[in-house]
Amino acid sequence: MRIGITERGDAGLNLSWDAKLRAGGYDGAILITKNANRNFQTHVLDLYRSGFQNLILHITCTGLGGTTFEPYVPRRDEQLSNLQSLIQQGFPQQQIVLRIDPILPTTLGMACLDNVLSHPIVRTLQAQGPLRIRISLLDLYRHVKDRLALEQLSLPWYTFHAPYDRMLLVAAHLANHPGFVFETCAEDHFAELAVKAYPQLTIEPCGCLSEKDFAIWNLTVPDHLLSGMQRNGCHCLSCKSELLTARKRCPHQCLYCYWKD
Secondary structure (H helix, E strand, O other): OOEEEOOOOOOOOOOHHHHHHHOOOOOEEEEEEOOOOHHHHHHHHHHHHOOOOOEEEEEEOOOOEOOOOEOOOOOHHHHHHHHHHHHHOOOOHHHEEEEEEEEOOOHHHHHHHHHHHOOHHHHHHHHHOOOEEEEEEOOOOHHHHHHHHHOOOOOOOOOOOOOHHHHHHHHHHHHOOOOOOEEEOOOHHHHHHHHHHOOOOOEEEOOOOOHHHHHHOOOOOOHHHOOOOOOOOOOOOOOEEEOOOOOOOOOOOOOOOOOOO
């Protein structure tokens, strides 16, 4: 079992995944992008209509597009319109994940989070869905701190993970949007804190490649894939195969990117 995934780059900017999937050898694919532009949509829909239908699209929209944090990422309205366009053209909504990754636990970040979750497109899709939503919090790498300093920006904490009070701030804003079921990978501590503080929240531990995806594809997960060599706390199945090869920041130039310059 081999499932392609685009974690080393952006699938909306680097379309090399298309030829690899068409060449065979993959049982499915997870395509992750902050830029579901028309060209990306065309490739996805052509691939899907040609018979390769075991796709899950992670359409990322943090609401920070066009800010210093995501200088060359499409703005919220454009990216959510792209998501909606894929569905209107026939791509199944159940195979699309709205990915809010990362959430910036600051005043700006909370405004952006609220604006995404309350957006009319998100509300409409949730009503006809439900819509899968993946969330994660900002990881503050040392080189990210250096980039922030160059932009004369700073965050009110210095630890790699956001502190307890910042996690609760995020949880409070998530709780203000009832009815959503959130998914998160490798952030069980945050999920536990959030649900304990706000029992009305539903946050499911769920890998970026999960049993849920296999169920959507009507595939059975072999037992040996239920565990594998993953980073601490990761819930992903162990059959991910990278489709992109970049080991640097993509043209979006997000300040928080984990790739060093």
